[in-house]
Amino acid sequence: MIAALKNKSKWQRYFKSLKFALYCLTHPLDGFWDLTHEKRGTYAAANTILILTLLARVMGLRFTSFVIKPLYWEELNMFTYIASILFPLALWVIGNWALTTLFDGKGRLGQVYMATCYAIAPYPLIQFPLMIFSNFVTVDEVGFYNMVNVVSLVWAVFLIIFAMQQIHEFGPGKNILFTIASIFAMLVILFILMLFFSMISQGIAYFISLGRELLFRL
Amino acid sequence: MKRIITGIAAFALAISVFAGSTISVCAKDKSYTYNYDYWGDVQDSPDFYMVQDSFTSGALGLDVPMKSPQGLFAKDNLLYIVDTGNNRIIEMEKNAEDGSFKVLRYITEFKGGDLEVKTFATPTDVSVDDDGNFYIADKDNSRILKLDNDLNYIMQFTIPVDPSLDEKTNFQPNKLAVDTAGRVYCIATGINKGLIKYESNGDFASFVGATPVSYNFFDYLKKKFATQAQREKMISFVPTEYENIFMDHEGFVYACIASVKEEDLKAGTVHAVRKLNLLGDDILVRNGEFPVYGDIYMGTGGGISGPSRFTDVTCMDNDVYVCLDRNRGRLFGYDDQGNLVFAFGGNGNRDGYFRQPSAIVNMGRDLYVLDSLDCCITTFVTTEFGDVVFDAMEQFDRGEYDASEASWIHAKDLNGNYDLAYIGIGRALLRQEKYKEAMEYFEVKYDADNYSKAYKQYRKVWIEENIGLVVAALIVIVVVPLAIGKIRRIKREIDMADIFRI
Numbered sequence A: 001m002i003a004a005l006k007n008k009s010k011w012q013r014y015f016k017s018l019k020f021a022l023y024c025l026t027h028p029l030d031g032f033w034d035l036t037h038e039k040r041g042t043y044a045a046a047n048t049i050l051i052l053t054l055l056a057r058v059m060g061l062r063f064t065s066f067v068i069k070p071l072y073w074e075e076l077n078m079f080t081y082i083a084s085i086l087f088p089l090a091l092w093v094i095g096n097w098a099l100t101t102l103f104d105g106k107g108r109l110g111q112v113y114m115a116t117c118y119a120i121a122p123y124p125l126i127q128f129p130l131m132i133f134s135n136f137v138t139v140d141e142v143g144f145y146n147m148v149n150v151v152s153l154v155w156a157v158f159l160i161i162f163a164m165q166q167i168h169e170f171g172p173g174k175n176i177l178f179t180i181a182s183i184f185a186m187l188v189i190l191f192i193l194m195l196f197f198s199m200i201s202q203g204i205a206y207f208i209s210l211g212r213e214l215l216f217r218l
Numbered sequence B: 001m002k003r004i005i006t007g008i009a010a011f012a013l014a015i016s017v018f019a020g021s022t023i024s025v026c027a028k029d030k031s032y033t034y035n036y037d038y039w040g041d042v043q044d045s046p047d048f049y050m051v052q053d054s055f056t057s058g059a060l061g062l063d064v065p066m067k068s069p070q071g072l073f074a075k076d077n078l079l080y081i082v083d084t085g086n087n088r089i090i091e092m093e094k095n096a097e098d099g100s101f102k103v104l105r106y107i108t109e110f111k112g113g114d115l116e117v118k119t120f121a122t123p124t125d126v127s128v129d130d131d132g133n134f135y136i137a138d139k140d141n142s143r144i145l146k147l148d149n150d151l152n153y154i155m156q157f158t159i160p161v162d163p164s165l166d167e168k169t170n171f172q173p174n175k176l177a178v179d180t181a182g183r184v185y186c187i188a189t190g191i192n193k194g195l196i197k198y199e200s201n202g203d204f205a206s207f208v209g210a211t212p213v214s215y216n217f218f219d220y221l222k223k224k225f226a227t228q229a230q231r232e233k234m235i236s237f238v239p240t241e242y243e244n245i246f247m248d249h250e251g252f253v254y255a256c257i258a259s260v261k262e263e264d265l266k267a268g269t270v271h272a273v274r275k276l277n278l279l280g281d282d283i284l285v286r287n288g289e290f291p292v293y294g295d296i297y298m299g300t301g302g303g304i305s306g307p308s309r310f311t312d313v314t315c316m317d318n319d320v321y322v323c324l325d326r327n328r329g330r331l332f333g334y335d336d337q338g339n340l341v342f343a344f345g346g347n348g349n350r351d352g353y354f355r356q357p358s359a360i361v362n363m364g365r366d367l368y369v370l371d372s373l374d375c376c377i378t379t380f381v382t383t384e385f386g387d388v389v390f391d392a393m394e395q396f397d398r399g400e401y402d403a404s405e406a407s408w409i410h411a412k413d414l415n416g417n418y419d420l421a422y423i424g425i426g427r428a429l430l431r432q433e434k435y436k437e438a439m440e441y442f443e444v445k446y447d448a449d450n451y452s453k454a455y456k457q458y459r460k461v462w463i464e465e466n467i468g469l470v471v472a473a474l475i476v477i478v479v480v481p482l483a484i485g486k487i488r489r490i491k492r493e494i495d496m497a498d499i500f501r502i
Helices: A002-006 A008-026 A028-037 A043-063 A078-100 A109-119 A122-134 A139-168 A172-217 B002-020 B217-225 B228-233 B262-267 B384-398 B401-414 B419-431 B435-444 B448-465 B467-496
Strands: B033-036 B042-045 B049-056 B071-075 B078-083 B088-094 B101-107 B123-128 B134-138 B143-147 B153-157 B173-178 B184-188 B195-198 B204-208 B244-247 B253-256 B273-276 B310-315 B321-325 B330-334 B340-345 B357-363 B366-371 B376-382
Touching: A008 A028, A008 A043, A008 A109, A008 A139, A028 A109, A028 A139, A043 A078, A043 A109, A043 A122, A078 A109, A078 A139, A078 A172, A109 A139, A122 A139, A139 A172, A139 B448, B071 B123, B071 B357, B071 B366, B078 B123, B088 B123, B134 B173, B143 B173, B173 B244, B184 B244, B244 B310, B253 B310, B321 B357, B376 B384, B384 B401, B384 B419, B401 B419, B419 B435, B419 B448, B435 B448, B448 B467
Parallel strands: B123 B173, B310 B357
Antiparallel strands: B033 B042, B033 B340, B049 B376, B071 B078, B078 B088, B088 B101, B123 B134, B134 B143, B143 B153, B173 B184, B184 B195, B195 B204, B244 B253, B253 B273, B310 B321, B321 B330, B330 B340, B357 B366, B366 B376
């Protein structure tokens, strides 16, 4: 473990792959092709971007000006707040992979994950400076903040769509079709999850009532 | 295998034990007075008003007990009760020392004039102008009477002559208000075109301030496709009637509407209180965190549900207006910006609780509430907290900002959950050009608008003071990249130059 940490070439590759995310921002088609086909992306970098995204979101709660985002701390649940990013991400990755793998998609599960993480890079990149900027804003100037905020989201969405196209080696039309289909796949997974959850909770409730009954009798 | 089974059994048992234990929760006693914070949470508050006394017919020493009194009017130190059930008006004088009342006279009939009926039939409201003339809404006689102070007939106001109004309509004037020029504004039962405005000579002038009609697209569509029979059963899209009016010290009419629907209030299509100018436009300022409709939680509780139903409104000289809710028996005070200053009251038989409140007036800061079912007048006087808050508002309006700040700080010390106190301190500081401190107070209570005002000034001052630094930073931002580019280019040229090639 420590030996791996001391390995200088690994660090170099990590930083190089992280820097490659910046290239993908401006050259999505070229960048995401090279990401998997030229092996220029690493999981370490993808995880880093994801962690930065989560960090931007959580830190935004505290450090964004109250003029823009007044926060009712009593109602905030940090775990569900973080899950509100991780859970849709997991659904997207699994749903997209499960669907595209049936229709000649070349991307593997890990590659879909990596490409998606690289594609959300605009979010932390814009949100961190925006967080600082928000503290110098009056109510009349909130429009500027909102505009940049929307840019960070729209940019990320476009990158995700382009990334999937390059990962799976799809044409533009097929890509759009499968992007929409993936969203439906997410809904199906959600439905099945809820079905299982309610069944399992009913199963547990059965054992609980059984235990109660036993306690009464004994 | 056996170990796994015992493990599962133990786990199931453990869950059942934990699930069985319940957590006991104590119901918290709510205070009499309350307010809402920024998030809409109900915050307990020290009392803003307290009951000084409550006067029943016996306590006032009336010859005949009151019978469903409907109206109340205050002028200087005189209080008028419209004793509707006994067809009379009771004039009382307030003793300023102990707050008690002395009955001056019972007004049951008038003199002069060539009218047949010289008594009242179900009078519902009274108003007195600066000359001491009485204006009486004589409901079942279909007239508004103007009498002088010795009860001599001057004139009457009758059914408005207007093409839109059927002459055979039973005209029932219900509530009225009179401005300084002697113009009469009246609400009549069944007339929903707004307030009826009469000129001072008794001519009908116009209808003013009809409430905007609210209906949504689906209602409209439904009506389009309905048959005649279905259509008659539907609620027609007509303006709602006003419940009561009050003429404030500046000549604006406060009008309240009781028959409001929760969804209309929340959508903002209907306002429970309107402040009308001479043209009948609504000029009430609604800058508060919550709309001016009383309780923001309208769920069922104690058998009562629905929005607050404002049955009367009164406005003090410091522009704080108090609305009386007959649904939950509460009083809601709002300041001139539409912020909730206080809310208190309830339904019940105790002092300070009501069964069927119907009218409210103020004398200075004192409030008088009439209960038609109990036939009782409740006198409210401000507590120390109430006085301090009113002082702070009045000082601010007069421009005494440091005094206002001190009063608001006192109010904050009495009630730390009072958002208006923090914002009040901030506003006073802002006027004293202490922007940084003002910003802190606004930030605590999430007042983004005032914060931005303070911050804009703070930012301006900061830039003016540090203009050198700002210019330097700008130069650095512009010049440094240029310089770096230049140096790189030179370096490149040197590297590429033939002389250095070996």
